[in-house]
Amino acid sequence: MKLCAIILNRNLPKVTDQLYKNLKKNNKAIDIFVVEAGSDEKNLSKHTTWHANWDEAKINGLRYARGFNFALSNMYKEKIFYKYDAYILLTNDTYFHDYKIENKITQIFKKHKKLAILSPCSNSWGEKKTIMNKEKLKYFWYIHNNAYIIKTSFLNEIKNLDQPGHINFLFDGNNFRGYGLESELIMKAYANDKAAAITTEIIAEENQNYLLKFSEKIKTEKYDENLDLYIKEGMKWMHKKYGFKSKWSMQMFVKVFYDKFFTTNSRLKQYKL
Amino acid sequence: MKLLNKIENLILNKNTTMLGVGPMSKNVVDSAIELSNKNKVPIMLIASRRQIECKELGGGYCNNWTTEEFSKYVKKKDKLNQIILCRDHGGPWQGNPDRERNLDIKKSMIDAKKSFMADIDNGFKIIHIDPSISNTGKLIPKEIIIKRLFHLYEFVVDYAKKSGKEILVEIGTEEQSGSTGTYEDLEDFLGSMKTFVNKKKLNFPTFIVIQSGTKVMETRNIGSFESPIRIKSEIPVEIQIFKVLEICKKYNIFMKEHNADYLNDDSLSWHPRIGIHATNVAPEYGVAETKALISIFEKYGDIKSRDEFISLAYKSKKWSKWMINKKDLKKDLNKAEIAGHYIFTNKDVIKLKKNFLQKQSISETFLNNFLKKNIKKSITRYLTNFNLI
Numbered sequence: 001m002k003l004c005a006i007i008l009n010r011n012l013p014k015v016t017d018q019l020y021k022n023l024k025k026n027n028k029a030i031d032i033f034v035v036e037a038g039s040d041e042k043n044l045s046k047h048t049t050w051h052a053n054w055d056e057a058k059i060n061g062l063r064y065a066r067g068f069n070f071a072l073s074n075m076y077k078e079k080i081f082y083k084y085d086a087y088i089l090l091t092n093d094t095y096f097h098d099y100k101i102e103n104k105i106t107q108i109f110k111k112h113k114k115l116a117i118l119s120p121c122s123n124s125w126g127e128k129k130t131i132m133n134k135e136k137l138k139y140f141w142y143i144h145n146n147a148y149i150i151k152t153s154f155l156n157e158i159k160n161l162d163q164p165g166h167i168n169f170l171f172d173g174n175n176f177r178g179y180g181l182e183s184e185l186i187m188k189a190y191a192n193d194k195a196a197a198i199t200t201e202i203i204a205e206e207n208q209n210y211l212l213k214f215s216e217k218i219k220t221e222k223y224d225e226n227l228d229l230y231i232k233e234g235m236k237w238m239h240k241k242y243g244f245k246s247k248w249s250m251q252m253f254v255k256v257f258y259d260k261f262f263t264t265n266s267r268l269k270q271y272k273l
Numbered sequence: 274m275k276l277l278n279k280i281e282n283l284i285l286n287k288n289t290t291m292l293g294v295g296p297m298s299k300n301v302v303d304s305a306i307e308l309s310n311k312n313k314v315p316i317m318l319i320a321s322r323r324q325i326e327c328k329e330l331g332g333g334y335c336n337n338w339t340t341e342e343f344s345k346y347v348k349k350k351d352k353l354n355q356i357i358l359c360r361d362h363g364g365p366w367q368g369n370p371d372r373e374r375n376l377d378i379k380k381s382m383i384d385a386k387k388s389f390m391a392d393i394d395n396g397f398k399i400i401h402i403d404p405s406i407s408n409t410g411k412l413i414p415k416e417i418i419i420k421r422l423f424h425l426y427e428f429v430v431d432y433a434k435k436s437g438k439e440i441l442v443e444i445g446t447e448e449q450s451g452s453t454g455t456y457e458d459l460e461d462f463l464g465s466m467k468t469f470v471n472k473k474k475l476n477f478p479t480f481i482v483i484q485s486g487t488k489v490m491e492t493r494n495i496g497s498f499e500s501p502i503r504i505k506s507e508i509p510v511e512i513q514i515f516k517v518l519e520i521c522k523k524y525n526i527f528m529k530e531h532n533a534d535y536l537n538d539d540s541l542s543w544h545p546r547i548g549i550h551a552t553n554v555a556p557e558y559g560v561a562e563t564k565a566l567i568s569i570f571e572k573y574g575d576i577k578s579r580d581e582f583i584s585l586a587y588k589s590k591k592w593s594k595w596m597i598n599k600k601d602l603k604k605d606l607n608k609a610e611i612a613g614h615y616i617f618t619n620k621d622v623i624k625l626k627k628n629f630l631q632k633q634s635i636s637e638t639f640l641n642n643f644l645k646k647n648i649k650k651s652i653t654r655y656l657t658n659f660n661l662i
Binding site: 124125126127129130132140141142144179227230231245246247248251252255273 | 455456457501502503505506507508509511512513515516539543546547
């Protein structure tokens with residue numbers, strides 16, 4: 001299985017380069033790309049692949065959805081998209097307890113043919129206590145994370161080729177900060193008879209100190225302001241796109257597909273939460 | 274099983290979330306009775322032992338009522354028989370802390386039983402058994418909690434049977450049923466409960482308290498129910514609720530959520546749709562009454578009475594357990610609003626209210642109607658969103 005990791009950077013080159021280095025050192029066969037979400041020229045990673053350098057991206061950044069849309073759509077345009085079997089999408093503030101992840105990811109996808117989205121677990125997540133099976137993996141209908149591993153075959157099924165770029169490809173880039181996008185992605189997986197899982201075989205954490213301490217350097221809003229906008233914009237998007245006025249509508253929507261998945265894939269019930 | 278049928282009909286056929294109202298004061302009790310009778314909808318009055326306690330154990334802070342007096346009062350006023358009297362968090366060391374602080378487990382169990390017997394004798398219909406707290410603040414091992422729970426469960430059911438009373442039981446606390454443990458823990462707990470009741474030929478409990486992302490601090494709900502971000506070590510509520518409801522369905526038990534105070538209307542309106550069976554709300558109603566009292570002092574320009582009341586409420590320190598920042602000791606209005614309902618039966622507050630009524634030439638009935646109007650507004654928000662009216 002050929003894996004590709006994409007790291008999203010905004011003005012924190014050292015942090016990004018360290019993540020790049022740790023990943024590369026421990027996973028020789030993983031190709032790693034770096035997408036710059038409107039970083040200043042002086043703050044580019046040593047390993048930059050693409051640089052979103054238009055004015056809006058420089059002012060506001062790209063965030064998770066637009067950043068990975070931009071990277072993945074570029075790969076598609078550069079005809080290297082199908083070279084990989086799965087994509088590891090990481091923000092630069094991610095760190096792994098054990099960076100040796102290639103074999104673990106390969107083994108998991110090899111065993112779980114229906115798996116489209118895989119998320120590492122965190123030691124601080126309550127979900128960790130619920131994943132006590134031998135395989136250290138359960139299928140979930142809700143995964144809130146900044147590190148997803150997505151199978152290319154699934155990406156191919158759901159990709160949006162209407163002007164592919166930072167707005168369209170994998171995520172709906174109209175939702176800038178992305179509240180609700182993870183649920184939409186998981187819904188698309190189960191709606192396509194695929195699954196989303198969390199594994200405790202790989203433990204990753206998000207170092208929120210960067211956002212809390214270096215918001216000015218990153219050139220982003222302060223933590224609380226960002227959180228407020230994240231919800232407001234996300235709810236507006238959810239209402240416009242789905243007519244949902246509450247996060248619970250979205251959750252019940254996803255849960256319906258999740259439950260249906262196990263009626264048609266009863267042999268996978270052991271992985272049902 | 275008349276009551277159980279009524280509850281099942283409300284929850285399963287009418288798709289409502291049942292409401293438990295904490296008797297924070299006489300006006301809160303009156304408001305709940307009046308609303309339930311006006312709308313012909315059952316409301317559970319969920320009395321903690323600190324609020325309402327049997328005569329032998331000294332009564333509670335709510336209107337200084339004993340269990341006997343409280344029951345008599347409610348039954349007389351509840352003309353349409355819509356109120357379900359419930360014990361909330363009954364068990365050892367759940368009573369008046371001043372009295373119970375130095376009791377050993379044997380004595381506190383005796384007190385807990387006395388309290389339960391008075392509940393059953395006086396027409397309480399749902400008994401929550403919660404032996405999870407200690408008098409020292411130390412955590413009690415799960416095995417001991419369960420052992421005490423089973424002991425009290427058998428006691429309560431046997432006593433009700435001997436007394437010819439229909440009784441339903443609520444079990445669980447956040448500590449022993451899901452929040453901090455795993456779903457396997459919850460299933461184990463319910464499984465051992467099932468084994469126990471089968472062995473003793475008792476009915477399975479009706480409700481189980483399960484953490485669902487609600488937590489009241491100050492005058493806010495700071496739990497994960499409305500939080501868009503992760504709370505350390507907690508399972509996101511988007512997962513937790515659906516999962517525990519599945520487990521409840523499997524064991525044929527209703528989920529009772531505690532501490533739903535201050536959730537917004539959207540969150541509340543989703544309760545029946547998600548399938549949360551019942552919910553307890555308490556401090557919000559006490560705070561609604563206190564705010565209304567402070568506002569009427571202001572409306573009549575009686576700043577002296579207002580400030581005196583705020584001082585008394587602040588001095589009571591009853592706000593301290595609700596503070597997020599335990600080091601914040603500064604006197605402020607918010608602390609008085611949190612603590613107000615605890616001191617309504619304090620002599621100085623009764624005198625202060627009496628003087629206010631005399632000075633302003635207004636009747637006690639007028640004042641209480643004003644306070645109840647505000648409390649009812651708060652209760653009605655839940656009744657409406659829970660599909661009860």
